[in-house]
Amino acid sequence: MTAASRDLTAVLTGPPQDGSEIETLVGALERNRRTFAWKCGGLDAAAMRQTLGASTMTLGGLLKHLALVEDEYLTRQLTDAPGLSAPFDDVDFDADPDWEWRTASDDSPEELVALWEACVARSRRNLDGAYAAGPDAHSRTAWSDGHPPRVRRLVVDLVEEYARHTGHADLLRESVDGLVGEGAPLDEPTT
Numbered sequence: 001m002t003a004a005s006r007d008l009t010a011v012l013t014g015p016p017q018d019g020s021e022i023e024t025l026v027g028a029l030e031r032n033r034r035t036f037a038w039k040c041g042g043l044d045a046a047a048m049r050q051t052l053g054a055s056t057m058t059l060g061g062l063l064k065h066l067a068l069v070e071d072e073y074l075t076r077q078l079t080d081a082p083g084l085s086a087p088f089d090d091v092d093f094d095a096d097p098d099w100e101w102r103t104a105s106d107d108s109p110e111e112l113v114a115l116w117e118a119c120v121a122r123s124r125r126n127l128d129g130a131y132a133a134g135p136d137a138h139s140r141t142a143w144s145d146g147h148p149p150r151v152r153r154l155v156v157d158l159v160e161e162y163a164r165h166t167g168h169a170d171l172l173r174e175s176v177d178g179l180v181g182e183g184a185p186l187d188e189p190t191t
Helices: 008-013 021-040 045-049 059-079 099-106 109-131 151-177
Strands: none
Touching: 021 059, 021 109, 021 151, 045 059, 045 099, 045 109, 059 099, 059 109, 059 151, 109 151
16 A cells, blocks of 8 residues: 555544455554544643653653654664664663653654654655565564564554553543543544
8 A cells, every 4th residue: 555545534534344454454553643643733832741640641752752663663673774763863762761751841842743743754655665565564674583573563563552652642631621532533634
């Protein structure tokens, strides 16, 4: 599935009822991305920095974290890029493993959204390229067992990451302004 052939309905509503494996996996990922974007949309800096209870997690931190996760899975691992993309390429994550969470408060909402959107756009291009080889395509980066996983494994891991963090975003966003809901309304603009 190429970006040009990606069904906008899948981006808006999720996986097709009777789709191929690729359409189903990508549809699930796109639905999670859309819901996450909706939960983080239209907020000012104070709202992006708001925490809930004893947690230090913020919507801004979630945006920056998921930008990093997109870059890790669908750029570095998928394409065997020599490293992460900017701004992550200059970070020593061994010395500062929570860098993206800690530094999100230094960024404006516009910067955080732009970073996440750029990583998602790059991920979409990379995924389209990988899936051009078909549903059994492999990543170009070997895992610890010496074998590269199939692309579907990376997509499933990313869907899981979004599902977990969209749950966090649900709670954080409700605490900011009461916005609740399971999915973005079709008439609301999101990435």
